[in-house]
């Protein structure tokens with residue numbers, strides 16, 4: 015397994031271009047199953063999770079042509095299967111979108127239980143409740159979710175929890191259900207609006223995405239279209255926080271500043287300078303910033319997917335900060351790694367009490383999951399000495415060219431191949 019080695023103490027200067035939104039792409043790629051015709055999708059992030067999604071789609075019979083590393087033409091007209099096997103589904107959470115998309119397309123889906131980052135229990139009861147409200151029969155057999163329906167019918171769904179995944183999954187099925195579907199207590203994240211825009215461009219009738227009530231009038235057919243995915247809110251936020259933690263002056267380009275407001279507001283509270291422009295934000299910081307409290311909430315609140323990165327910054331801010339996690343049960347596993355770097359953090363249930371220390375010290379750490387890994391990079395950029403990060407494949411699930419982008423900003427970060435893998439490769443060559 016390769017490692018990242020980050021030598022801290024380099025300030026970040028220049029500009030970074032943000033890629034397309036991972037969590038929008040992961041719903042939009044399966045949504046192409048609903049089209050009779052080809053879809054051209056631009057601004058797809060070049061990340062592992064997208065490649066896994068393409069593998070699933072290809073396995074179902076889709077043809078996928080790369081036009082450039084971020085643009086693809088997808089033709090799902092020759093789909094021959096409705097089955098997503100365990101080996102593929104378990105590699106990522108978003109494989110559950112194939113249930114909604116296949117149900118919408120053909121009334122049948124068999125998708126093995128999804129995997130993904132481990133933040134504690136991740137039920138899908140709200141997804142199932144939604145499909146059942148559309149008249150689908152859903153059962154789980156040997157860890158495979160089997161959903162079927164002779165004819166999907168519009169229905170009313172009130173989600174008991176605000177769920178990004180359940181909202182998008184039910185949208186995927188409901189666009190082809192007969193009649194009107196009303197989703198209440200819907201999630202409002204930017205990627206929900208992006209999926210709705212994509213579906214509408216394919217001929218669907220989705221209204222209200224971005225509010226807590228979404229109304230969908232089912233259509234009989236949908237067609238191919240050209241679409242460009244929105245910029246990634248969390249990737250942008252990660253570079254914003256990296257600039258604040260390492261110090262410097264960075265322009266984060268190709269973003270929608272409105273999507274970043276909750277992150278910008280917290281950075282300003284800590285004492286960083288944040289300037290908004292039409293499609294970029296500038297973050298500048300000089301010296302040690304000060305504490306602030308953060309509570310994760312569904313959009314437009316502070317995103318849970320920025321919680322570990324922000325905690326890494328707060329670990330070196332002056333004063334005591336409290337970070338409260340209200341979405342996931344177990345999203346503080348990374349704290350153990352920050353403690354190895356000299357942070358002073360106490361976790362009490364779903365809150366972390368962070369007493370800022372003047373500096374962190376480089377240490378060997380691991381990426382517990384995608385965003386925890388990003389937090390380790392941020393901690394490493396700000397630390398004294400070298401931080402070695404293991405399990406970087408988890409970081410590469412969701413950040414396009416993070417090494418290249420940070421290096422261009424002046425960071426000292428490199429990939430190191432571990433000797434055991436080297437020798438394994440040599441062995442393979444010998445065979």
Ligand code: UD1
Nearest residue numbers: 037108136137138139140141175176177178179180341342
């Ligand atoms: C998505 C993101 C993830 C992010 C999360 C919240 C993707 C691929 N992943 O995950 O990075 O952290 O949104 O912004 O887009 N819940 C239930 N029952 C359900 C579904 C969810 O109880 O059927 C609960 C979850 O346990 C959690 C909360 O609802 O406590 C929010 O989960 P949800 O928004 O569904 O997260 P994901 O879509 O899985």
